[in-house]
Amino acid sequence: MDTKTAIVYYSAHHGNTKRLLDAIKKEDLSIKLIDVTKTPIFDLSEYKRLGVASGIYYSGFSQEIYQFMENNLPAGKQVFALYTAGILRKGYTRDVQIIAEHKKCVYLGEYGCRGYDTMGPIKFIGGINLHHPTQEEILKAVIWYRSITPNDAF
Template sequence: MKVILVCKSVSHGNTQRVAEAMSQVLGGRVVAPADIDPAELADCDLVGFGSGIYYMDFHPELRGFIAALPTGHRGKAFVFRTSGVAEPPFRRYVTSLTKSIERKGFDVVDAFDCRGFDTMLPLRLVGGIRKGHPNATDITAARAFAENLRARTTATP
């Protein structure tokens, strides 16, 4: 199974650690949006798209990468993210990104959320939140998610 995780991790490396844990299970590689030719995704069996959440949205570089992808029939995909807080009901950024990915021809099969150390303003003023995350429990959850995803995406119908 050919797997690529397109990951934009900036502030504390939270999302990178989660992506690497998943890639170990899935047997894929982790790349930044700027470091991959979009044509490489055409023959992937599974593609992960993830970033930290910045001001209630995925990183602009990841969103731009997805927007620039050509439309066509593609394989399965999933979304992953790290954030200091849960997605609010008034700003469904996961749904928005999922729809963008699906418009490019992917079948989005799941999403993974993980708490991460967050120091974006105004949180920086109080030293941030979720210090120490992702922790060992979070990484174990990311691996379990990837194992479940692998089992579901490689099963024969």
């Protein structure tokens, strides 16, 4: 059936991004979560939309996520993006959108929030964004997901 959502994720730093997905999946148990490090190849033909979710690494999504889209995303699907980052700014989903466009998919939008970050020297000061994503940021991700899937039954 062509009504379902799959979300492929890479959340290796602190599991920050995965926390958003776990909350979204709690709301909609039919969502298929795909850990890209374990499942780089996946048949998406029966899915209506693909979510891509990642911590931000060097100003973009994980390379594995891009590779997954290149290898598995059929034309005509809906695509949305979720991320957590040390520092919020625009542009992190640029390459996701480019690949989705090349694949003739429809880009639904994105949700991003801050995530605990201990990358590089900042680990010596205990990192930044301790306790992020917060419960409020997680709830906002769920509400945002509902807003892009208004016709799905929860």
